[in-house]
Amino acid sequence: MSCAKNNETCCDTKSEATEDHIREAVRQHYARVVTSAKEGSGDCCGAGSCFTPNTTDKYAQKLGYDQKDLDNLPERANLGLGCGNPIKAAKLVAGETVLDLGSGAGFDAFIACRAVGPTGLVIGVDMTDEMITKANANALKSGYKNVDFRLGQIEDLPVDNGSVDVIISNCVINLVPNKRKAFQESYRVLKSGGRLAISDVVTNVELPESVRKDLALYAGCLAGATVVSDLEEFLKSAGFIDIKITPKDESREFIKDWAPGMRLEEFVISAHIEARKP
Template identity: 80%
Template sequence: MSCCAKKSGTECCGADKSTAQTSETAIRDAVREHYARVVTSDKSGSGDCCGAGSCFAPNTDQNYAQKLGYSADDLAAAPDRANLGLGCGNPIKVAKLQPGETVLDLGSGAGFDAFIAARAVGPTGLVIGVDMTPEMIEKATANAQKSGHKNVDFRLGQIEDMPVESGSVDVVISNCVINLVPNKRKAIEESYRVLRSGGRLAISDVVTNVELPEDVRRDLALYAGCLAGATPVVDLQEYLKSAGFVDIKISPKDESREFIKDWAPGLKLEEFVVSAHIEAKKP
């Protein structure tokens, strides 16, 4: 039983576990509904029911963000409500962004990482955010307009089929999103396609070194909560290598288990899932 089912029934995550089908369409629908609810709630966590922190229940506390690797300057510079507390790391910390670069943020949400990246690449650079949830795109675009950011461009689309020109991006970043994608291999291939030669991938996501229990993998609430879709490290390495990436580096962060245990209290999924920095380059 998922944490949502334990607390208030499955209505909070848009998935009835007893009848849920883990098809690609069902996964996308559950994820889209969950994050639309997150971004349209009046206060952090409204409409969600799974405890403090994470992709399940947003945690916008500055201490949590700093544990993920964000600085006080990052938090101060982000527009109001851009930080929805949905990450599991800080991909920008390892991306080593340079002025003038074009950055693509996969699953850009309300724009938190995109705005931090926009500051790093400066007015001569560009940050493209792609998200499949219309409400997220609307919120991110409003944040950009209110804050006066001119070098961000938020686009509606799936990251397995991105509305981005081939070979047009210097860096691909993402924060706790690849796990939410049904076709992870295709998402990695798309990331490779849009990168220029010499471009790099720098993402934070959840991974696993063991096979998750079947009841967890089939639970759409846990999938939307960034747990059931955690990618096995060996599979992720194969996806990256098969797409053509080189200099692949996957660095699990054991300390992340301390906050992952709060994502689904009592289920002990921190024994299976850990956050990691994932880096690779396109030759």
């Protein structure tokens, strides 16, 4: 089965969910999100197949963002793709180097830019060309000089060893097929004493196979939710310490809108995830 419009991979829910299939599904879906003529549209195959991003300030405030941060964002930097606010947990300091995993159109990266100031640097990595193009256009138009958007995959970061003070990410690790490798790469690029502060979706139970193999649900930030115990093991085996995973029960209210009628909010929940490199 494929989409009638463009034969898009993310809609081919019967395809084998290999790592390559997942990456291509995610890449195609988010390319459509950022290039859609309809602002904030995340349409894939129709209602219930792919979630529709919510780009309103009200939704961002529910995730924990302050209005003053939202007021200063470039146009359409907020694509409504987050599930929390990693910036608050990161406690950024002026002069730090920050890495944003899955930086999209630059939403969290631009907020981080203001936090670290002109002596700091924010590196945004995204695997979607269209997102990098949009983020760079936003940075140029708004005069951000302390940000560097790079095309690349989270499992193979285009970032030097031990060069980053803080890693942030917002509802992106769930989209990565090889999450163990993603955390190994995160550990590699962090400085000694560096910290990880991300928001993502997690689950306490293994999701049904029918969900895990649905590429539309994977691209929609649901099928790739990590079991909490597995997430802890990935972080520990990578070398992280001081691991803290804090589920946000209130997130079920907006997650239920991502796949209406499927009741996946009973299994999937947003969480703050923090850890430190010794």
